[in-house]
Amino acid sequence: MITPLDVSLHIFPFIHCTFTDLNNYIVKLEPPPLERFNDVETLIQFSQKWAKSHGYALTNKTPHQGKNVYLACDQYGEYISLKGPTQRKSTTKKCGCKFRLRGSITAPIPLEILHNHPPSTTPSVHPLHCWLNEKELVQVEGLIKANFCPNQILSQLYSQGNSCTTRRTLYNYKGHLSIKGRNGKSQQEYLIHLLKGSNWIHSNKINTNSKITNLFFSHPESIELGHINHHVILIDATYQTCKYNLPLFHMVGQTATGHTFSLAFFYMEQENYKGYIWALQELKMLFWPPRIPKVIITDCDPALKTAIELVFPSSIHNYCTWHISKNLVQNCCKYFQEDDWKDYQKFWNLLVSSKSTEEYNSNL
Structure with a gap:
């Protein structure tokens, strides 16, 4: 095997069929020879197998149907996003590689083009080599519907000789099945459809x-638990994880034994006190018609604090110790020496774990 691939590449005429059993053709191939093929599909399969054995992958870059076929490196060209700027940073494997092969019925024309990057150490880094065949797609779909985890599915595929499929391949296929199952509905429409068809x-x-700005939902069993364990609730949110830019708020209850359970969830377009008031009023109507929570724990959001004072004026509003500890690390750690900071953290953890007022005053 030549590394890096520094050879002259020739056209692949597809006139006569030379190879029929590509699955058993596993020898290390030399630089692409001048071969003949009966059809375009066999030409592409042979070229892909040759590239895979040398640590590369090829993609079909034929602009339109005709007498010529163009295959290029999977890192050919530059990445162009079709969705515009996104919140999350993404990477690309495109590096401007100019490597190309050309198959034609006409006379061969050599192409003196090199890869501008070294070969890969394993075929699994190339998405084109990770694709599942038709039999594997049916098998994986059944395993996904049976709630098998990705590691279990990969183990099953590996035992059958597929060593290239990755978790990303499975995640992408699971996403494809999800889109297929929505029957043309958007994610928001499908969520409402599921909620209407369930007992939530x-x-x-x-x-x-006609755009959904706020969405509140809760399970009946959560409502029943909330009626029994109504003393403490915690409200937290996840940000920048939704394609619609709607933060997801999670309301959590606590039992007498210290175990937590999900009370309700709600999406909110604008994180302001009006949205919080709407969500808290929905929560109050479902869970606490006769009584209200004694303690509400949040992440120190000023708008949420204002809403709590309006909807639950007699409840005690406390700040979450995890968020306080996180802010301490972010803002105070730089003012301490390493050993002093460890001592401070030890005393701080002792203080916040106090079980009574007397114990708190003693640890203060």
């Missing part, structure tokens, strides 16, 4: 453009 309690707000 839900409500939403829609603006003048």
Whole structure:
């Protein structure tokens, strides 16, 4: 095997069929020879197998149907996003490689083009080599529907000789099945469809453009638990993880034994006190008609604090110790020496774990 691939590449005419059993053709191939093929598909399969054995992958870059076929490196050209700027940073394997092969019925024309990057150490780094065949697609779909985890599915595929498929391949196929199962509905529409077809309690707000701005939903068993364990609730949110830029808020209850359970969830377009008031009022109507929570724990959000004072004026509003500890590390750690900071953290953890007022005053 030549590394890096520094050879002259020739056209692949596809006139006569030379190879028939590509699955058993596993020898290390030399630089692409001048071969003949009966059809375009066999030409592409042979070229892909040759590239894979040398640590590369090829993709079909034929602009239109005709007498010529163009195959290029999978890192050919530059990445161009079709979705515009996104919140999350992404990477690309495109590096401007100019490597190309050409298959034609006409006379061969040599192409003196080199790869501008070294070969890969394993075929699994090339998505084109990770694709599942038709039999594997049917098998993986059944395993996904049976709630098998990716590691279990990969183990099953590896035992059958497929050593190139990765978790990313499975995640992408699972996403494809999800889109297929929505029957043309958007994610928001499909979520509402699922909620309406289930026993989940839900409500939403829609603006003048028929766009959902607020969505609240809770399971009946959570409501029943909330009626029994109504003393403490915790409200937290996840940010920048939704393609619609809607933060997801999670309301959590606590039992007498210290175990937590999900009370409700809600999406909110604008994180302001009006949205919080709407969500807390929905929560209050479902869980606490006769009584209200004694303690509400949040992440120090000013708008949420204002909403709590309006909806639950008699509840005690405490700040989450995890968020406080996180802010301490971010803002105070730089003012301590390493040993002093460890001592400070030890005393701080002792203080926040106090079980009574007397113990708190003693640890203070």
